[in-house]
Amino acid sequence: GQQLNQSPQSMFIQEGEDVSMNCTSSSIFNTWLWYKQDPGEGPVLLIALYKAGELTSNGRLTAQFGITRKDSFLNISASIPSDVGIYFCAGQLGSGNTGKLIFGQGTTLQVKP
Amino acid sequence: NAGVTQTPKFQVLKTGQSMTLQCAQDMNHNSMYWYRQDPGMGLRLIYYSASEGTTDKGEVPNGYNVSRLNKREFSLRLESAAPSQTSVYFCASRGLISYNEQFFGPGTRLTVL
Numbered sequence: 001g002q003q004l005n006q007s008p009q010s011m012f013i014q015e016g017e018d019v020s021m022n023c024t025s026s027s028i029f030n031t032w033l034w035y036k037q038d039p040g041e042g043p044v045l046l047i048a049l050y051k052a053g054e055l056t057s058n059g060r061l062t063a064q065f066g067i068t069r070k071d072s073f074l075n076i077s078a079s080i081p082s083d084v085g086i087y088f089c090a091g092q093l094g095s096g097n098t099g100k101l102i103f104g105q106g107t108t109l110q111v112k113p
Numbered sequence: 114n115a116g117v118t119q120t121p122k123f124q125v126l127k128t129g130q131s132m133t134l135q136c137a138q139d140m141n142h143n144s145m146y147w148y149r150q151d152p153g154m155g156l157r158l159i160y161y162s163a164s165e166g167t168t169d170k171g172e173v174p175n176g177y178n179v180s181r182l183n184k185r186e187f188s189l190r191l192e193s194a195a196p197s198q199t200s201v202y203f204c205a206s207r208g209l210i211s212y213n214e215q216f217f218g219p220g221t222r223l224t225v226l
Contacts, residue, residue, distance in 0.1 A: 040219075043219050045214055098161065099144045099146075
């Protein structure tokens with residue numbers, strides 16, 4: 001089936017450092033979403049991107065929809081301990097109304113105080 | 114407004130037993146989804162319901178059945194549980210005006226012995 005390649009798989013950083021993660025695919029997506037999952041919880045939407053080239057911020061988070069529509073990145077600036085969790089990218093293929101998403105494998109982030 | 118709720122939170126089954134996972138949303142959303150999450154594999158779509166009265170297979174439907182009971186509720190049934198179905202199961206919903214943004218429940222952690 002379709003796949004999203006998300007990297008890195010895991011990161012262990014110092015509090016205050018910036019973080020960058022990305023997703024790539026061989027397929028073209030018309031929507032990119034970034035979710036965060038806290039331990040024992042369901043994923044929560046962080047940022048949604050709908051146009052190629054779009055750059056969107058949400059507090060310390062910034063995400064971009066790649067110009068080729070085959071990739072997206074998420075940056076977190078000045079990380080804090082509560083940023084710990086698993087970050088997922090998700091994309092929707094085509095323009096159908098099913099809303100079906102394909103998820104990346106996730107990036108596990110650990111922040112050392 | 115509780116969002117998406119799932120019951121039970123935890124369940125242990127023996128191989129061959131059956132059970133139904135319940136999901137309900139109070140956001141008047143049209144579309145609902147069932148995913149399973151396994152370590153290192155992101156979220157994989159089992160079944161979805163684009164609108165009340167319709168259901169379709171996702172990426173990994175084998176061993177599962179679903180029922181869209183009404184607009185609010187979407188249940189997932191395991192007729193004869195197998196150890197390979199040990200996983201965390203998430204339900205999600207999406208409204209017409211929220212583009213492709215899916216909202217997730219807290220998950221059901223299922224172990225099949």
